[in-house]
Amino acid sequence: MLKKLAAYISLGILAAFVIHQWVANPYRIKRLLYSFEAIAAESSIRCSNFAPHWMPEALEYAISSGGALANQLAYISPEGNLYHCESGWMGSTLFSSRVSVDSRFRYASLTKVFTVDSILRGVNTGDIDLNDRIVDILSISGEVADSRINRITVRNLLEHSGGLIEN
Known part of the structure; x- marks a missing residue:
């Protein structure tokens, strides 16, 4: 009984700490979650058939170094072949539709x-x-x-x- 009460108190303290951090500094929690979101985004990379090997590597770099969780990359080869890769989700990681070749983004300063x-x-x-x-x-x-x-x-x-x- 005492162990169960101690577990509930510990869980309550942990929940209070997380809620306090979320309210006091939500970016700290978001930065903590980013590592997990980045792993999910990297595992979501999909490319068209025969896409050059550098394309998924470029998306991995954009995710790990550039902080871009949702990406589209297109390349037209000198021979005129179109290749594309996509990664991430259109909204919340894992809880919204995945970025696809038909997804639309607003491109700023293009x-x-x-x-x-x-x-x-x-x-x-x-x-x-x-x-x-x-x-x-x-x-x-x-x-x-x-x-x-x-x-x-x-x-x-x-x-x-x-x-x-x-x-």
Whole structure:
């Protein structure tokens, strides 16, 4: 009887501790759960037939290093073959529908990828140099509102290190 009472008290203390942590710092609990969610997400990776070996590896990296539990990855080979991989769930891990080839995500800032790709193609062809100043590329002459603008290069823009901070 005493052992049973001690077990109930211990369980009550544990429950009170978890509830306190959830209320006081919910992110601590979520970070703790992330490790288990990541294992589930990695085990959910599915790829189309004959997908290159690097595709599931890229998803594993996105999950373990990037913190992305739900992913879609598509690749069109030089031969024109479409391959895809998906991982994770559309909502709560294990309790919602799995990400599929037909799942839809909102892609934020997608144009940045294409802009960087275009710039780097220009660098590879010699049309643009990473050390070119933006004022020269845009043919800005005369006074500028902030003299720091004159020092910003293509490299600075790609690295988000232009040095302009609003005061």
